[in-house]
Amino acid sequence: MGTAEIAILATIFIIAVLTTAVMVLRRFDSTTPEAPSPSTLEQTLEESAQVEPGQTESGPTEKQLEDARATLAEPEPTELELAEPEPAEPEPAEPEPAEPEPAEPEPAEPEPTDLEPPKLRERLGKSRGLFSGYLGTIFSRSTITQETWDDLEEALIRADVGVSVTQEIIDGLRNRVKQEKLKDPDSLTKALIGTMSEIFDGRDRSLKYESGTTNLWLFVGVNGVGKTTTIGKIAKQKIKDGAKVLLAAGDTFRAAAGEQLETWSIRSGAQIVRGAEGGDPGAVVFDAIEKATAKDFDLVLADTAGRLHTKVNLMEELKKIRRIADRSTAQVTEVLLVLDATTGQNGLTQAKEFAQAVGVTGIVLTKLDGTAKGGIALAIERDLKIPIKLVGIGEGVEDLIAFEPLEYLEAIVSIN
Numbered sequence: 001m002g003t004a005e006i007a008i009l010a011t012i013f014i015i016a017v018l019t020t021a022v023m024v025l026r027r028f029d030s031t032t033p034e035a036p037s038p039s040t041l042e043q044t045l046e047e048s049a050q051v052e053p054g055q056t057e058s059g060p061t062e063k064q065l066e067d068a069r070a071t072l073a074e075p076e077p078t079e080l081e082l083a084e085p086e087p088a089e090p091e092p093a094e095p096e097p098a099e100p101e102p103a104e105p106e107p108a109e110p111e112p113t114d115l116e117p118p119k120l121r122e123r124l125g126k127s128r129g130l131f132s133g134y135l136g137t138i139f140s141r142s143t144i145t146q147e148t149w150d151d152l153e154e155a156l157i158r159a160d161v162g163v164s165v166t167q168e169i170i171d172g173l174r175n176r177v178k179q180e181k182l183k184d185p186d187s188l189t190k191a192l193i194g195t196m197s198e199i200f201d202g203r204d205r206s207l208k209y210e211s212g213t214t215n216l217w218l219f220v221g222v223n224g225v226g227k228t229t230t231i232g233k234i235a236k237q238k239i240k241d242g243a244k245v246l247l248a249a250g251d252t253f254r255a256a257a258g259e260q261l262e263t264w265s266i267r268s269g270a271q272i273v274r275g276a277e278g279g280d281p282g283a284v285v286f287d288a289i290e291k292a293t294a295k296d297f298d299l300v301l302a303d304t305a306g307r308l309h310t311k312v313n314l315m316e317e318l319k320k321i322r323r324i325a326d327r328s329t330a331q332v333t334e335v336l337l338v339l340d341a342t343t344g345q346n347g348l349t350q351a352k353e354f355a356q357a358v359g360v361t362g363i364v365l366t367k368l369d370g371t372a373k374g375g376i377a378l379a380i381e382r383d384l385k386i387p388i389k390l391v392g393i394g395e396g397v398e399d400l401i402a403f404e405p406l407e408y409l410e411a412i413v414s415i416n
């Protein structure tokens with residue numbers, strides 16, 4: 001074979017190879033997928049993310065599809081549905097910031113102003129109980145017998161009427177029963193009240209008070225009977241009646257006495273003159289009278305000590321105060337002896353001593369509430385012939401009332 005022939009064969013071979021190559025290339029071109037656009041790329045990525053591990057890209061297996069259907073058909077209850085709804089805890093309310101309370105002054109003890117005065121009958125608990133107990137026994141009998149007299153006598157003695165006054169009352173009552181031919185215990189009770197009331201008859205129980213001058217009322221009595229308390233009560237009443245009242249703290253024996261009277265001066269609205277502790281009580285009373293005269297006070301209520309330092313005689317001290325008052329510009333219109341009803345017959349001895357020393361013009365019988373010894377009122381009036389003017393029936397400012405014998409007797413004798 002010649003060179004020309006070899007060249008022709010080589011050219012044919014090259015052409016054939018090239019043609020095959022072109023064809024192969026063309027074929028390859030038609031099977032290559034198109035490059036995804038940016039939007040389809042995102043889609044593709046999302047889809048691939050949903051592919052479960054183990055799944056092929058070609059899609060879920062039949063088994064997986066079944067499982068999925070079952071799951072959809074019977075939805076597992078969610079935890080949310082099972083959970084009992086927790087009761088909503090109420091938000092704790094924020095505490096309102098407390099408004100600072102304005103500091104108010106301690107309210108003063110409220111004082112009754114226009115209350116009805118207390119009734120003796122309601123306050124005479126024990127005295128009434130004593131008499132009504134005996135009288136109940138007397139009433140239970142249909143006639144008046146010796147036992148009736150015995151019961152009555154015992155009631156009077158126990159109530160501290162005193163032996164001699166009791167005898168006098170029984171004798172007087174027996175006479176009445178005879179004269180008036182009384183048969184039943186009911187009429188006996190009325191006769192008893194009548195007989196006892198004779199003891200109180202004919203005494204002036206008014207509290208002396210001269211207008212246009214400085215009145216001085218001196219209060220005397222042993223310690224603890226109720227002098228200071230009585231002064232406070234009277235001050236309140238007299239101020240209510242329109243009087244200008246000054247208190248004189250004549251008990252200089254102890255500091256507490258002056259303070260106690262000062263408390264009453266605040267309660268009653270009266271002014272007060274005080275001296276130094278242990279000072280001269282006569283000087284305090286004198287100063288009070290000076291002030292009262294200068295400032296047109298109507299009434300000076302002078303407190304005194306119930307006991308003094310051992311070396312000083314109480315009665316001598318009281319006499320001195322009385323002398324100072326008598327020589328002053330004031331009128332001593334009352335010297336009131338304060339007696340504690342619970343001390344019974346002891347009160348009589350005290351009353352005699354005070355009456356001799358300072359000329360007592362009237363008696364204030366205190367603590368008649370809460371004692372069965374109220375009968376002392378009869379003994380005082382019969383033995384001393386000094387009128388009981390006031391009675392104390394409690395510790396309150398209103399608990400001082402005028403003494404009305406009939407009201408008192410009816411209260412202690414009545415059994416209802």
Ligand SMILES: Nc1nc2c(ncn2[C@@H]2O[C@H](COP(=O)(O)OP(=O)(O)OP(=O)(O)O)[C@@H](O)[C@H]2O)c(=O)[nH]1
Pocket residue numbers: 221222223224225226227228229230251257304305306307338366367368369370391392393394395399
């Ligand atoms: N239940 C009752 N208590 C009374 C009465 N009067 C006074 N009191 C009480 O008796 C006590 C003594 O009273 P005061 O007024 O301090 O007696 P005082 O005579 O001034 O006594 P001194 O200053 O010690 O001499 C107090 O607790 C009073 O409250 C009353 O009528 N009834």
Ligand SMILES: [Mg+2]
Pocket residue numbers: 227228229251257303304
């Ligand atoms: Mg006193």
